[in-house]
Amino acid sequence: MRYLLISLCFICIGCASYPKKNNFVKKEASGIEVRNLYFSDKTQDYVYKANIDVYKKHFGGIFIVKKIEDHHHRIVFTTEMGNKIFDFSFINESFTVNYILEDFNKKILINILKKDFKALIEETPTLLNTFSHQNDIVFETEINNDKHYYYNKNNTIHKIVRTGNRKEKVVFTFSEISDTIANLITIEHKNLKLKINLKSIQK
Known part of the structure; x- marks a missing residue:
């Protein structure tokens, strides 16, 4: 009986939602809008x-968002x-590949990059719930049917986590933040070998 209870506990923990697994505390909040301003200035x-490591290949260069x-x-x-490696356009909910190097021209990889960059530029994701976690306010949002958790400290987003099957799939980390510029951005995938490091070039 004891072993059965232990097994059931493990099953319950494994099936818990991302907020429950991380001990988030639900907050009642009304009239809140999540704003990601990092790429919002026309x-x-x-x-x-930029440095992009994908599977066993490394690419370095210049990454531009306009x-x-x-x-x-x-x-x-x-x-x-x-020389272009890739060139993407996001207009409302549509996505266009203007150009892509053969090494990146794989449907699965394009779809992954589309999701990653959509999360970077999405200014007002759909807010589902609000939580507190340690010193952060965490906003549970939805972008293209994927759950994203925005970690906010002192009104500044410093991390976004995309989840799947209640687990972290991708972690976006923003640091060395000045006003609405994140000078360092890291995008790290947990379930495949893809990591993107971005360092702002100051003018």
Whole structure:
């Protein structure tokens, strides 16, 4: 009987939602809107030195995000010599591959990058719940049917976690934050070998 109870406990823990597994405390909140302002300024060119490690390949270069109009961003990754590696457009809910290098031209990888970059530029994700966790306010949101948790401290987003099957799938970390610029951004996948490091190039 004791072993049965232990097994049931493990099953319950394994089936717990991401907030329950991490001991989030539900907060009653009304009139709150989640705002991600990191790539929201149309007058700003967001330029980063980038390193992308995907499976066993390494790519270094320049990563540029440009907000062209409301709900319209363009994301370009080039070599330091200016040769394009990929060039994506996000307009409302549509996504267009303007160009992509053969090494990246795989449907699964394109879909992963689409999800990652959509989370980076999404300014007002759909808010589902609000929690507190240690010193953070955590917003449970939904972007294209995927749960994302925005960790907010002192009104600043410093981490976003995308989950699947109640587990962390992708962790976005923002650091060295100045106003609405995150000078360092890391995107790390937990279930595959893909990591993106971005370091702002100051002008």
